[in-house]
Amino acid sequence: MSQQAAPRGRGRPRAGEELDDEPLLQAALDAFAEAGYDGMSVRALSRRLGISHALLTARFGSKQDLWFAAMEHACTQAEQVWRQVTETPAGDDLEALRQGLVRQVLFAAAHPQVLRIMNHEGAIDSPRIRFVVDRFINPLRPGVERLLDRLVAAGRIRSVPYTTLHYLITNGGGAQFAHPVEAALLGAPTAPPSAQLQAHAETVADVLIAGIVTSPGGSDRTPA
Structure with missing residues (x-):
């Protein structure tokens, strides 16, 4: 990813100036989350960014390639969390x-576009949903399952279907960030401070852990 000494204003890059990928990929995430894949126009996105359509497609290729790049940019952060945990x-x-649960919820708060995009994509078979599953979910699954298996073998948690836990983790705690209008109508703050986000993430993690531990002693946070 290219780095620049100072932020660039709107308009086409000057001769010899490289595009900064991060704001482009973030804008693409926003656009795909708002309109869905079919409704998102690369030409409209290029106008929003103030760069030429030809320049954007030359950098990222097709619309689907841009989708892949945007999701890779965001989901790599969650991947790093779960690799560290497992x-x-x-x-x-x-x-x-x-801690993995807490950090997953904080990721959802920082990148609500990801869950909104997955809500668009998860019901229809396409190269895009298969990209996310094959690139991120399936490679992380063995490590998470080993962690869960150790806890089950130690009698600390009950066995839970992997898919059940996956959706409780990825959708449950992050839904209010992916659905901000509904959340606001229910009384959630539109821009909660970091301390409140942390408290929400901790609560979600504690509720999930309490639901799978086999005994009150199993939820002890101190090392065994």
């Missing part, structure tokens, strides 16, 4: 799982 857990397995 491959280099610090101390207690149950606390590692809890």
